[in-house]
Each structure stands twice: as structure tokens, then as C-alpha cells.
Amino acid sequence: MEEMKPMTCADAMRQFFAYLDRALAGESLEALESHLEECLACCDKLAFSRQLDEFAKTRVREAPLPPDLEERIRQALDRA
């Protein structure tokens, strides 16, 4: 017997990023979680989305502050 799914895979996919960003709550969160419990394909896609996010994040986080920039900005503020 096939059970009626309250959420389609396409609907689920639209919520993945909000889910990863912890921005889903209440009914939307429940609906997605119950879809994920039944849908392995979506679990795999979600895992890839998470992987891609981490992959991109680690490539943009590193940008060390030039050591004298703060001092140069203070001086510019003095001159303004």
C-alpha cells in the first residue's frame, strides 16, 4: 500500500537550504523531516547540499586582515 506523501521531492528540495541554515521551524520543519524519513534519494541530495556548503564556506572564510590596516584607517579617520 502506498502512503500519501504530504511533501513532494521537488517541494523538499526547495527547503533544503533553509533547513541547513536552521531557518525552518514548526510545520515546514516537521513536513520536511517526515519526508526525509521516507525518502532516501532526498537524504542523499541533502547530504550533498551540506557538503557543497561546507566546501564553499571553507574557501571564503580565510582572509587575514593586513596588519597595518587598522592603523591606516585610524589615520584616515583623523584626516577626515
Next chain:
Amino acid sequence: MGGGRGSEGGLALDPEARQRFEELALPHLASVYRLAVRLTGSPQDAEDLAQETYLKAMRAFSGLREPERVRPWLFQILNRLVLDRHRGGSREVAVGDLEELDRFSLYELIRDEDPFPYSDRLHEDFLAQFDDEEVRRALLALPEAYRLPLLLLYVEELSYKELAEVLGCPVGTVMSRLHRGRKILERELWECAKRRGLVKTWKR
């Protein structure tokens, strides 16, 4: 000379307010600079932009009603400066058809193309082919409406509420921009893989 006015016409702050400005705003310099690097793609441009952001912020400081909101406020100023600078000359990719974009799935393309037939970690191996610069360039190519929210999320981990504040739009808009921004990033990575011959050439 200048009668208490800053060199560009803004009212100069009294020493007490100036000190308060520095105490509140300068601790966020690392964040402002990091975001500037990612938005411009160039450390040199980012330094200029960070300095300009602080000059502008100091001039506007008396208008900042909630000092605890100083960080998103600085991002907002930085964003406006970036927009003014890049208006016109842009290397942004086109968004294209939105419904098509919403359906785009890098996961499925990799699975279907199977660029590494002997791999049991196909998707990870695919991502591992890109160097850091390629990923940064793909992010830089995002249209501005998508680039800023995604970078603020990735680099500074802003919440949806904070993003809505910086962008001046409802949370629902933030959500759809973050979704589509990531889809465009996926699409750019796929295009990059095609250009590099990572896909198709593997198929017999």
C-alpha cells in the same frame, strides 16, 4: 579651517563620539575586510573599500540609532559602496529562467554523467577537482542580489533576520535568494567542470 566639518561635508564628530565610534566599529574591521575581499575579489580593492566604509560610517554615525546593530549597519554601508563602484561594468552571469534554475541539481548531473566511474565517492571527488580560486570566482560571478546574502551567510554566518536587515527586504526574499544563489553556484561549478573537460570527456 573647515569649521567643524569633515573634508567631505559631513559633520565632524566631537572627540567623545569619535572615540565611541572607534570602540564600537573598529572591532568589526576583520569582518568588514573579509567581506570586502570576497565581494571584490581583490585584497587591494578590499583595503580601499574597508577604509571608505569606515569613513562613511563615521560621517553617518550620529544617525545610528541602535549601537548593537553596528555590524549589519557596517555591512550595509559596504554593500552600498560596492554597488556604486560596480554599477555598469559587471562580470555577473545571467540568472536565466527561474523555474529552470530552481530545478537545477548538481547532485543529479554528477550522478547521471558519472565523471569518475570507478569512484565510490563520486560527488566528493567531483568537488575535490576545483581549486580555491575557481570556487571564489564562481561566487564572484553571482548576480549581486544573490552574491551578497550568500557571502554574508558563508563568511559571517548572519541569520536570516540579520540578512533581511542588511538587505532591506523580507525574510522570505532572503530565503529565496539564498536558495537561488546556491543553485547558480552549482550551475557555475558545473559549467566550470565542462570548460575544464571534467565532464563529457570521461564518457565513452
